[in-house]
Amino acid sequence: MKRRNFIHTAALGAGLLAAPIPIFGKNIFVEELLNPGMDVATKKALADVALNTARGLGATYADARIGRYLNQYVFTREKMVQNTVNTESFGIGIRVIANGTWGFASTNDVTPDGIKKATELAISVAKANSKIQTDDVVLAPVQGYGDVSWKTPIEKSSMSVPVSEKVDLLLEANARALENGADYISSALFSVNEQKYFASTEGSYIDQDVHRIWPTLNVTAIDKASGKFKNRQGLAAPMGMGYEYLIPDKSEEIMGAGGVVLYRNRYDIVADAIASAKQAKEMLTAKSVEAGKYDLVLEPNHLGLTIHESVGHPLELDRVLGYEANYAGTSFATLDKLEAGDFNYGNELVNLVADKTQPHSLGAVGYDDEGVKCKKWDLVRNGTLVNYQAIRDQVHMIGQNESHGCCYSQSWNDVQFQRMPNVSLEPGKEKYSINDMIKDVEKGIYLVGRGSYSIDQQRYNFQFGGTLTYEIKNGEITGMVNDAAYQSNTQEFWNSCAKICDKDDYRIFGSFFDGKGQPSQVSAVSHGCSTTRFNGVNVINTGRNI
Structure with missing residues (x-):
């Protein structure tokens, strides 16, 4: 194995060990996350290659999805950065109905020739499946929407925030947890951007830009005399938002029972890390519930x-x-x-x-x-x-x-x-x-x-x-x-x-x-x-x- 490939594989493995999550695509440089990708006009022309090929081969329905999927994961533990992972996956999936049966194929060769071959394969799959399928696919009607677009209403793309700023925030949360009694803490930030283009033989050409974010932490407190320990996970909910989710807003604050500070549509990871440490310590001496x-x-x-x-x-x-x-x-x-x-x-x-x-x-x-x-x-x-x-x-x-x-x-x-x-x-x-x-x-x-x-x-x-x-x-x-x-x-x-x-x-x-x-x-x-x-x-x- 070449040293470059070893480093790529080892880095990916370290990230997976930090959190058991699926990571799609190839590793890329962080600045590539801000690359605008393929323009809408080009996507439409390429999608039409799939739709026209499918029609020409006898499909009664076809859709094509051109997708660019970007992921960034930042992992830390105590005073260390464990890993950062930036990935991109790009390609096209083509779904058809031929002889009353579904067929599907995909390719990362997003060229007219590559798309034509994948569409031909999807048709072949459908016709092969039709030999054993007894009932035809029945599709509920849907109108064609023409050229439309939709975007997650974010204030600030997480992908545009420097990794150093994210690391600083996570390490600050870690430090404050350690100061308040935690023996161990790990924290992470997951950012996802799905750039999806959908086209169908029913006349829809839909461009969407979807964003998601998820900060996590896990605190451990140990009773060194007994060896017992307790964990307290962070209280963040993953959201369909941008980086603004990590910027506390007092107007979003909700005081939960038991003094637990919660937020609606915001998350203060530093405050939660402090509370996690204190509450993990409290768990060590809390009584066991009576059934x-x-x-x-x-x-x-x-x-x-x-x-x-x-x-x-x-x-x-x-x-x-x-x-x-x-x-x-x-x-x-x-x-x-x-x-x-x-x-x-x-x-x-x-x-x-x-x-x-x-x-x-x-x-x-x-x-x-x-x-x-x-x-x-x-x-x-x-x-x-x-x-x-x-x-x-x-x-x-x-x-x-x-x-x-x-x-x-x-x-x-x-x-x-x-x-x-x-x-x-x-x-x-x-x-x-x-x-x-x-x-x-x-x-x-x-x-x-x-x-x-x-x-x-x-x-x-x-x-x-x-x-x-x-x-x-x-x-x-x-x-x-x-x-x-x-x-x-x-x-x-x-x-x-x-x-x-x-x-x-x-x-x-x-x-x-x-x-x-x-x-x-x-x-x-x-x-x-x-x-x-x-x-x-x-x-x-x-x-x-x-």
Whole structure:
């Protein structure tokens, strides 16, 4: 192996060790992140090569996605920079319907000749598949939008911020954590820019520029006498924003219960690092929770994950139909439950919506990856199941004729398929704060942030823990506890919903790398909610052998 290749591979490996994340593309120099890339007129001309070739070979439908995917990851630990990774992936994916069947091919040879060959291959794949497929693909109609564009509404591109500035911020957070009692701390910043161009034989030419950002940290405090240690993860949610997310704004500040300082649409990584160190030390001496029935007060950074697992995944139509059974399971929310029209998902307080247009969310785009204009729709209304998440070739299976606009591919090199949109719990309608909620609890547990979790293959029975756990007695938080997790099933849990804070407490949780499909792909998705109370939920002690 050449020394240059060894350094490239070793550097990439170090980054992966720092965080188990998928990294696509080739390593590039940091200044190449600011290269504007291919102009829109050239993309349109090249996309037309694919569309015209497909038509000429008998395709009844074709789409082409030219994608440039930029990633920057900065990793630090204590006083050191562990690694920086800058990658670029560029190519075109071509999807066709021929003989009533899908075919797909891709190439990084984005020239007329390269695109023509890839399109011919996609047609060949479709015709080969048609020999064993019994039913033709049925696509819901969608209008052609002509030449349109969409961009994440950012104030400052993270890619334009010097690496040195990002490193300084992360190292400052590390230093402040160490000053306040942390024994170890690691921090990182992930920045993503997807430059995507979509064209179809239905007349759409859609150019989109999508930005996402995710700062992370993990603090460890050790009791040197006993050798015991506790970890406290950062409370940042990944967001569909630019670097402005890391610039604190006091107007965005929300004071959580237990003195936990939180923000809406902003994140102060230095303040969180200080709090992480202090709270990790507090965990070392906190008592272990007593198992039993409690009223749970769940803040958005925690409840978002429960929404993701107990609502987002089971209401994906391909999972309901069994297409994901070999990899990620099926769903308890089967078709007969939707058809009945009265399936009780939760009580009347529970309104869960899917929304690909939600500002600052990870899933926000103007159009999905098959050219459908994105929208908001109901999944559960007043506790009743009313819909799933479905794309163009699925909605006819549930008697609908309009795609929900939630098709996505992680890159130009992968075929697009149904992915979870942002799935969120609507806030309460009456004025009600988190402090009001705490005062109304006699015996409860307040959970902040995500911890361990487990859920069965039908997304029904589950167990969740948090980053920080506080005990509530007689309307007051009495202190931190360890080893708490709650157990329930999806229907029981959402029927125990007792109160939801109003829109002033509404915040977004996010999953930057949500896996699905074979071959596996990742996507980014957010879940919004306000702090919510669930009454009479079973809390177990995870630190004791039972």
